[in-house]
Amino acid sequence: MSRGGGGGNFGVVTSFTFRTFPVTDRDVVTLVFAEGTIEQAIVGWDTWLRTAARAIWGMVNIPVGSGSGGCTIVLVTPPGDGPSSAGDLSSAIGAQPVSNTSRTLDRMDVVHHFEGGAGATHPRAFTAGSDIVGEMTPAAAESIVAATSTGPQSAGAATTVIESLSGAVSDLDSGDTAFPWRRQAACIQWYTETPSPDAASAWLATAHEAVQSHSVGGYINYVEPDTPAAHYFGGNLLRLNAIRQKYDPAGLMYSGLSY
Secondary structure (H helix, E strand, C coil): CCCCCCCCCCCCCCCCCCCCCCCCCEEEEEEEECCCCHHHHHHHHHHHHHHCCCCCEEEEEEECCCCCCCEEEEEEECCCCHHHHHHHHHHHHCCCCCEEEEEEECHHHHHHHHHCHHHHHCCCCCEEEEEEECCCCHHHHHHHHHHHHCCCHHHCEEEEEEEECCHHHHHCCCCCCCCCCCCCCEEEEEEEECCCHHHHHHHHHHHHHHCHHHEEECCHHHCCCCCCCHHHHHHHHHHHHHHHHHHCCCCCCCCCCCC
């Protein structure tokens, strides 16, 4: 059985066993919170989602740049539960959204919604990085907003995406797979589609610095130049090195990271 994956990993899969499950309709909820309430929305979302039903998923999207205006929280819930979940989340945050929409979609429409629609069929260049937040405190949320507001216009269209590390990801121990971040709060994905890679890289460096005191590592799917492998694998790196030395001592399988 293979668990985990992503950029920079290596291995050979010799067989797959698939476990299927029935699919259902889902509600997709979009809540927009005004600028000035973003930190409050992030902390409230994190707290609420950790005790929400396992069938509910959510993320926070913050447009990059000064004055970009608020943030968007997207929830996916069982069909029919979207409006009540939106109300519960708003109560937990302690602020009302400026807009609130809920739609019931079938399985494939949910897939198309999150893959980006028709535009996702065209290749697009992007620059991205990540940070793993150990605990989503008010100070951590403030640092995320500070990092997001520093995005330069020259970096192009950019978004800060926050995804929770609650739910099923925490069912395993940190040493059960190569992915170590199973007792942390959230993964931040700094993402920009930019005409200026230099400007994007400069913003990533600024963003990392802003959240440095709250970050414990990074996400392997967003490997950044000149970043040590331990940043992505934490304490699991020693075991990964041992596995590689055992099965690929000559370094036949290439990795973008130095192990």
